[in-house]
Amino acid sequence: MLQSFKLFFNCNLVLSRSYSGYYVSRVRYLKRLKEDDEACREALKSGNFLLYHKLSPLLRKTSNGIYTLASLKTSDLEHILEKVGKDKHFVNESFLLGCTDKGEPQFSLEVGDLDRSALEQECRGMFVDLRKAFFMLPGPESPLAAKGQALLRWHQTNCFCSATGQPTIRNQSGSFRVCNSSGITYYPKMAPVVIVLVSDGSRCLLARQTMFPLGMYSALSGFCDMGESVEETLHREVAEEVGLEVENIQYSGSQHWPFPQSSFMLACHATVNPDKTQVNIDKAELEDARWFTYEEITEALRKPPLDPRREPPVFWVPPPYAIANQLIQEWANQQQLSRKLHGLE
Ligand SMILES: NC(=O)C1=CN([C@@H]2O[C@H](COP(=O)(O)OP(=O)(O)OC[C@H]3O[C@@H](n4cnc5c(N)ncnc54)[C@H](OP(=O)(O)O)[C@@H]3O)[C@@H](O)[C@H]2O)C=CC1
Numbered sequence: 001m002l003q004s005f006k007l008f009f010n011c012n013l014v015l016s017r018s019y020s021g022y023y024v025s026r027v028r029y030l031k032r033l034k035e036d037d038e039a040c041r042e043a044l045k046s047g048n049f050l051l052y053h054k055l056s057p058l059l060r061k062t063s064n065g066i067y068t069l070a071s072l073k074t075s076d077l078e079h080i081l082e083k084v085g086k087d088k089h090f091v092n093e094s095f096l097l098g099c100t101d102k103g104e105p106q107f108s109l110e111v112g113d114l115d116r117s118a119l120e121q122e123c124r125g126m127f128v129d130l131r132k133a134f135f136m137l138p139g140p141e142s143p144l145a146a147k148g149q150a151l152l153r154w155h156q157t158n159c160f161c162s163a164t165g166q167p168t169i170r171n172q173s174g175s176f177r178v179c180n181s182s183g184i185t186y187y188p189k190m191a192p193v194v195i196v197l198v199s200d201g202s203r204c205l206l207a208r209q210t211m212f213p214l215g216m217y218s219a220l221s222g223f224c225d226m227g228e229s230v231e232e233t234l235h236r237e238v239a240e241e242v243g244l245e246v247e248n249i250q251y252s253g254s255q256h257w258p259f260p261q262s263s264f265m266l267a268c269h270a271t272v273n274p275d276k277t278q279v280n281i282d283k284a285e286l287e288d289a290r291w292f293t294y295e296e297i298t299e300a301l302r303k304p305p306l307d308p309r310r311e312p313p314v315f316w317v318p319p320p321y322a323i324a325n326q327l328i329q330e331w332a333n334q335q336q337l338s339r340k341l342h343g344l345e
């Protein structure tokens with residue numbers, strides 16, 4: 001059974017949002033923009049735009065050396081488009097992402113057909129691969145960068161109806177596409193994935209795939225099969241990948257993950273019997289899986305590498321934005337607490 005130890009926190013969050021009333025008016029405004037093409041076209045006139053070049057977001061370095069997502073106002077964007085030889089009405093190709101804290105609508109726009117370096121110069125920024133951007137951006141900006149890319153990719157790969165092969169037409173906000181021939185409406189999709197940090201009480205189990213950057217280990221994960229519950233996927237994936245049977249599943253949180261085609265990560269903790277920890281790795285799925293001690297984990301959490309490709313292949317864990325990192329951090333906190341209780345720290 002899933003136990004949500006975050007339920008209390010989540011309820012409080014919802015309450016404090018509704019007390020202010022601001023949250024409600026913001027989501028209702030966004031709902032209107034999603035559904036009303038005319039209102040969305042109007043919103044484009046006072047929008048904030050994130051640019052992507054072949055799905056790489058535009059970043060800017062601030063005067064204090066911190067990277068941030070570049071956000072352009074409508075008039076600035078129109079001016080830049082004209083300077084690089086594109087009609088200013090190209091802004092209408094944008095997709096609605098959300099709105100800023102000030103209630104200003106935010107959009108993403110793919111500019112991959114335009115000259116990259118000319119744009120970078122005009123925008124005083126640079127297009128950075130999203131995986132790399134996750135290491136560079138401050139925490140709250142990463143989900144927005146991911147959402148913008150995911151929405152662009154979904155539209156790029158859903159231009160045709162899978163029933164008729166005819167083109168699908170987007171609404172203005174980009175919240176759906178429709179095939180006028182079959183009448184089918186397509187909505188942006190995420191594939192559910194379970195990610196689990198398995199513990200034997202004093203160590204946690206991390207694994208790596210051959211495609212991971214050198215030295216990086218993460219929690220076990222796997223796509224949900226059709227018809228499966230979270231618990232069923234979790235039991236199956238751990239059994240398939242490392243040959244262990246888990247118990248005591250605890251839900252931790254969720255996250256949209258843009259790779260490979262938008263996953264919806266459901267993160268859990270689970271335990272195994274400390275007498276049954278022998279891993280039997282499925283080498284077709286994983287390159288390695290190992291038990292890590294509290295000391296190894298805290299060391300890895302203390303020194304997150306900025307650019308793993310330049311580091312020697314020492315053990316490291318996914319960056320703070322990845323929900324795997326949150327699971328590992330929670331496990332370390334739990335261990336620290338229990339060590340204190342047992343007088344070990
Ligand atoms: N945010 C985070 O902290 C983390 C996120 N993740 C994400 O979780 C996802 C799943 O983890 P992973 O362990 O690889 O999954 P799995 O263990 O399920 O293995 C992936 C394999 O399943 C196949 N597959 C089945 N269904 C799908 C689907 N809907 N989409 C894509 N492939 C599918 C793929 O085959 P084939 O490729 O041959 O088609 C792929 O080889 C990854 O995309 C990864 O990016 C993973 C760890 C941490």
Ligand SMILES: [Mg+2]
Pocket residue numbers: 220221222241285
């Ligand atoms: Mg897996």
